Amino acid sequence: MEAVMTVAGPAQNLSQHGRRHDKYERLVAAAQSLPKLKVAVAHPCDEASLGAVIEATELGLIDPILVGPPIKIKAAAEKLGKDISQMRIAEASHSHASAEEAVNLVRSGQAEALMKGSLHTDELMGAVVRREGGLRTARRISHCFVMDVPGHETPLIITDAAVNIAPTLEDKVHIVQNAIDLARAMRVDPVRVAILSAMETVNPKVPSTIEAAALCKMADRGQITGGIVDGPLALDNAIDLGAAKIKKIQSPVAGQANVLVVPDLEAGNMLAKSLTFLADADAAGIVLGARVPIILTSRADSTVTRLASCAVASLVADAQRRQLTVQEV
Template identity: 75%
Template sequence: MATTGQDVPEVQAAAAPRRHERFDRLLVAATACPPLKTAVVHPCDEAALEAALEAARLGLIDPVLVGPRARIEAAAKALGADIGTQRLVDAPHSHAAAAQAVALAQAGEVEALMKGSLHTDELMAEVVRREGGLRTDRRLSHCFVMDVPNHAAPLIVTDAAINIAPTLEEKRDIVQNAVDLARALGIAPVRVAIVSAMETVTPKVPSTLDAAALCKMADRGQITGALVDGPLALDNAIDLGAARMKRIASPVAGRADVLVVPDLEAGNMLAKSLTFLADADAAGIVLGARVPIILTSRADSRPTRLASCAIATLFAAARREARARPEV
């Protein structure tokens, strides 16, 4: 490369600031709701505790800190945070913290759980315990609510974290959980795409048979509150141009709000592809238990952590409203 004989400093274009318009809208909506009484399970590192305290400052949650008192207080001291006004339930270790948090939910003292600095498996083992857990008749499932640049609305991907190879019956619950969440987030109508590798039904690809059956379940009222179509390939589920090119006549194709994947592997790869290749942010929540469960990780950004809390707050508010509504 030719030079002028002088050292030329390398010039790099400044990265455009990340924007979170869809998450910002959810935060605004959630702050209009009462703070969600939330057991924060084992918030023993700075990231976990800071996320809970910031969500509390914004009025999203009213945290109950559950875990070893000395470690939580040490994390607060490292942050320079005052937790003197927060309720703190002392538990000797992470397993005990998960059990205590589940007990608080059973007693009606909290309306949600939030994962702190413990493994997801530790928390979920207490949630799904047959005796003393938080199981319901509904299958538990995970939803990623994704803020994808250049996509107008939040995009829900399910299930990418809980159910490895769900059966048709389990997929029905996975779909219904996602529909209930979408409605709580103000999405109407809710358009659900049952995603496969193709948009035609073929016995050689079992997920297309499940997709067709789920659509019929929706027709017969076994899934309610949404428009459901599938099988749809990813391109014609979210892109109108692709749907038109394939001549797919559907109220869902090209404008899906919810993407229901065939299995955990597909969902995990889809969510991570959107995150790392499309610059998306992914908030996470587990539904189907007696209370919503906010799942965050150490790698989550600040907007993602807050969005996860906002989503749980909106979901809980919608559920309270539904319970208070007189039956017709």
């Protein structure tokens, strides 16, 4: 089985609209076995964002630092009927200041992840990517949805549907590598990456098929590591074995991909939202490629999705810790 394995200690039964979220439950259970993730939460000044932080704390997933105006944060807690007196609050006067202070907490080593509260994504990411005092690395920053799709056995990682609008081939190398590293942190083995296009043959008139072929050859030559990469593949023959057999595609990825790399943000956004609104899927969100994982949720996200995003970030941070330990040895 390619999903993350259940660990000792039951996860809370996460349910929405009467269905279980087994894939997300396994992620939460795995994260509960790890040290609590120290998270700087930027501007959690409404009930939705603060409520998710409180629930993730109660589940033992995170140890939060709430960054923002204390009066607004405490007012949101009062509306929820929750006691946050034991949580640390780092004062910041407004949302831009909250984003900057949250980034500073990471840079000073007081936090090992960021979480978006009730501020605009652009405000948080602006503080992350600024050249002086930000959290840039040599990697291109990219976004991954970890999708819990009913009827699909394993979580589906879709990238990039939120950050890179029209990524170049060079950008896609980073996007693919970030996604592979995420899947490995989630204990997916093997990682099967499908580079999506509208067709499964290389067509000079369709640029995404050319880029897909180039990415596969780069993986063959060790420029992308840690996963099995194939493409171009159409969506049907990437995730459905029957469709792959009909097209007579011989591939270790076709029909069983667990990472889907889309041609551009428009395609990714439409794919993710189609699964969400037509297939009742949930989409946990995380940004990778910065110094630390960034929990990037939407104000419309359910609590279960926010919890899954926290769990995924915890697994990523743990993988980063283990990698640092290996490098030090």
